[in-house]
Amino acid sequence: MQKLFSILYPYDNWFNNSGDNKNLEAKEALYSFYEEFRKQKPDKKYKKSKGSGHHISYLNFLLEIKRxxxxxxxxxxxxxLISLMRYEPYLQGRVYYNIINTLEDGLGVKGEKQ
Incomplete structure (x- = not known):
């Protein structure tokens, strides 16, 4: 799991104010993250959110990612994504598949094979 975080950490900037080149590098990192994330297997056992404990609390993060x-x-x-992965059980099927779909939509890779 540390590999997933290490792909994102260099681009962890909510203000997105490090310039256009760094922003494009972040996009490339998201492609790498997507490929690595798809290699993970969803958990089979149910887990609650670490934050609020609500079943659908991860949706707030997904909406911010889409925006x-x-x-x-x-x-x-x-x-x-880093925040979502810290506070939500991101390998739960309900979260895992939504992350994949959001990345596919945002990166324009929907339907491509690994």
Whole structure:
């Protein structure tokens, strides 16, 4: 799991104010993260959120990730993914598959094979 975090950490910037080149590097890192994340297997046992404990609390993070993709703020996407992974059981099927779908939509890789 540390590998997933290490891909995102260099681009962890919610303000997305490190310049256009760094933003594009963050987008490339998101492609790498996507490929690595797809290699993970979803958990079979149910786990609650570490934060609020609510079943759907991860949706707030996903909405922020989608908004950042729409605004093409890829460093913010990295920041929100890190937050989601810290506070939510990101390998739970309900979260895992939504992360994959959000990344596919945001990166334009929907339907591509690994």
């Amino acid at each position: 950042a993709f729409w605004e093409q703020k890829y460093m913010r996407v990295c920041n929100e």
